[in-house]
Amino acid sequence: MRKRTIIAIVLIGTLVAGLYHLKQQVQGVERRLAGVNQAIARDRQAIHVLRAEWAYLIRPSRLARLSQRHLKLQRITPNHIRTFDELPERFAPAGKGKRVGQSAKTGAPR
């Protein structure tokens, strides 16, 4: 009987210690979860604001101004647009033909 009592006490003690530990851990995890949730909310808000800023930065009028200043691009005209059918046929791949074929491919206006 004594033996049993001791076993029961030890068992209860272990369980209590285990439960306490578990609860501590859960509390820690919960605190972390709250922190992470807050961080997510903060990041979402930041993304939201950044998206608005992005929309502001890609205003067509601004892009047109920047492109004029930094790029040497012309306004597109119908002459700049060609279809694949209009490209000259590839040269036969004999001798130097390969190089010609490649340049024709890469040099084509897309």
Place this chain on the structure above:
Amino acid sequence: MIIRLSASCKPERRVRRLAVRRPRLEWFAAQRLEFGRNRLVVSAALFAIAFGGLGIRLVDVALFNDGIRQHLVHAAGAQTAQQRAEIVDRNGIILATTLPTYSLYADAKAVQNRQAAAARLARALPDLSTAEIHKQLRTNRRFVWLQRHLTPRQYQAVNSLGIPGIYMRADERRVYPHGRLAAHIVGFTDVDGRGLAGIERKFDAMLGKKRNAVRLTIDVRLQHILREEMKSAIQRYRAKKGSALLLDVRSGEVMAMVSLPDFDPNHPTKAPTGTRFNMNTLGVYEMGSTFKILNTAMALDAGIARLGDRFDARAPIRVASHKIRDYHPRGRWLSVDEIFVYSSNIGSAKMALAAGGKRQKAFLARMGLLSPSSIELPETGLPLSPRNWRPINTMTISFGHGVAVTPIQFGAAIAATVNGGMLHAPTLIKRDAGRAPEATQVLSEDTSMRIRYLMRRNVIRGTGRRAAVPGYLVGGKTGSADKSTGNRKGILSSFIGAFPMHRPRYVLLVMLDEPKGNKETSYKATGGLVAAPTFARIVQRAAPVLGVRPVDESAHDRRWAPFKPGSGVHRVASFRTNGKGR
């Protein structure tokens, strides 16, 4: 455990007691013991059930805890505040969004030195004067707004002042990153985020409730092209106002729509008067000669006339005090296609008379021009038409005077004349992919084909020559309407056209209000001289964005040949059977 213990030790005790006590007492004690044991068994059973239940629940929670985990996962989502939904363009670019800000308020009773506080605040807030702030603080109320929506810098400045009784509150503010670009479409809200105009007002309740964005049909790139070209046209021709409208003829989607002058929806209260007016949907205009497209379509569709049929345009028509005359009089009988290409008022009036007022009224109603447009904007104009539809009305309406319509509904009607006769209600809200646009057949495919031919011909050799853009097969009609209001003489110059004409995809309407000619246009400002070139500029820039591929125009134009009516009415029959023009 309790049960087993009692079972193992009780028999000995009972034997000993039985030996000592008297029989009556023994019996009594035995009864009692039995009683006690039963109680023990019952309570032990109850505990066992309770602990058993707890055990089961423990296993359930530990191993099969779906419900709880779900709850935890959602915790993150629930923390972001419910904000007014965004408005985006057809490509998802933000046109309107809500940003967190701070608003400044005061507990006037708690502010000690009000004069000094007001002066210090005024230094931090350039929009407010010391006197204004002091006035607010003198109200003695526990809550007065001082300024809504501080900028981050102002927030910092006010915060560092640290005046007791002055507080900040988290607030939010509607922001339009593209500013004026789509101001008339998107609209704006008041300081508390309630929609006051445009989409913001029309969908106010939905924007407040829904989480996902409202997607419009417009494209900011096209908005930019239209706006820039209209702006420079207004400047070049010193026009009062101007508007442009680009419609997808296959769905009725508004691809772009600008009305100038415009305003900045971020500061709607600072908008000068008149700038909030959306010409495209709110204004009603007598469109002038562009109406001849509809007049011709009506006559062709009803079988009143065929392309080769001629009408007497030798002399102006006099009705009561009115005189209908041509700007470029030919002084002879004109065929239907000549009436169109020379923009003859006399011929158009005769054609309308042949059809009759009743048919004309029914036709315009069928094209959706006699009732307000169903476009998703609160700013929608009511079209004007004569109460008594007399012959003189029939005649003037044939060339666009006497019926005033909004450009948006006019554009939709013209789209129906070129797309094979399907009338789509113009829309600003992007449909879910796969949902077919609703439409009604208002004209025959045959009539539509002939109208396409006439519009193309008008650009090749008629009044619309300046609208031509090599490669894009532009077709259209010019309009120069005399403005009847006021004693000043002004015209409304317009051009409406479609491209590419062999298989129309888009309709573009350009309008300039009271333009003045310059040296280039020999000081005239008709639709063909000011609106048509503007149309061409827009098409040239917009077509690549729209993905319209340039084609060999001459090859396509040759296909119209079967339509050419020649000299006699008898030739008309030859194209009746030919459907190759498409």
